[in-house]
């Protein structure tokens with residue numbers, strides 16, 4: 001059954017393009033960077049991934065909401081997206097384990113959305129023109145008026161967002177006696193911690209701006225740099241931490257934003273992509289083993305492939321088979337490696353979970 005609320009809503013893109021549809025979730029106005037995710041399933045995990053903080057997500061899967069929501073399918077305590085764009089939205093759900101409807105969930109967390117729009121047309125538009133800001137509203141339907149609100153939305157390029165989604169106080173997870181791992185939280189997904197704890201790590205999760213000296217007091221055996229939102233180019237504090245970890249010779253693993261920070265710590269630049277990779281079926285080749293992996297991805301920045309080629313410190317371990325972008329790095333003479341994609345998946349295929357085992361082998 002389709003959603004029955006008939007309140008009008010509008011989606012205004014930065015280049016002036018307007019799409020009109022119906023309001024879902026929270027009745028209100030919110031702007032952000034518009035992006036699209038091509039995953040066929042896992043909407044609740046996507047919405048709660050802190051890496052999406054500041055972004056309006058278009059789900060290319062046409063039918064969203066039909067299996068409701070479930071509290072333990074979240075990647076953080078609340079949805080982090082700023083808005084959602086859906087073709088056919090269902091507030092009626094059918095799954096015996098579900099604990100509520102997507103409509104109630106979005107509304108409770110003040111996330112506005114728009115449905116009954118041609119998501120395929122919107123995606124084709126931004127795929128050609130490149131990523132841009134946008135605003136959703138069910139209260140300001142006049143375009144000239146809404147434009148004023150859109151003008152206030154900051155550009156994702158140059159934005160530091162990790163401090164806003166990171167924990168405020170450090171905390172520990174996993175068993176005492178396990179490998180002590182200092183986890184820098186730049187917006188970590190809970191399933192990454194689950195994968196680490198399942199393999200016997202005793203993790204201490206630190207706020208993004210914690211200094212290396214501070215983490216060293218706990219005497220961790222290894223370090224992990226998490227995923228997270230925003231532009232790595234303006235995260236000097238985190239790049240400095242990465243440099244100190246590398247200097248200490250302790251093993252280090254980074255995922256997504258963590259990968260970009262490790263690249264920057266080695267003098268490799270990052271750049272904003274025309275459109276990011278967001279979906280569950282990005283093909284990646286492991287250059288070392290020659291094997292292919294189907295991966296879960298969510299990133300709008302990438303590391304500079306020419307810089308990697310010229311580097312004497314790092315080498316590429318993985319490449320994206322769609323566009324040849326760098327998907328993995330390792331340092332030549334250190335126990336340091338990283339991937340741009342999400343081996344924890346959630347949602348997505350499990351092809352790449354071997355990387356967590358690789359991290360353990362590297363430490364031992």
Ligand SMILES: NC(=O)CC[C@H](N)C(=O)O
Nearest residue numbers: 051227228256257300301
């Ligand atoms: N998932 C992530 O960690 C995203 C990293 C970074 N914010 C990007 O968009 O590229």
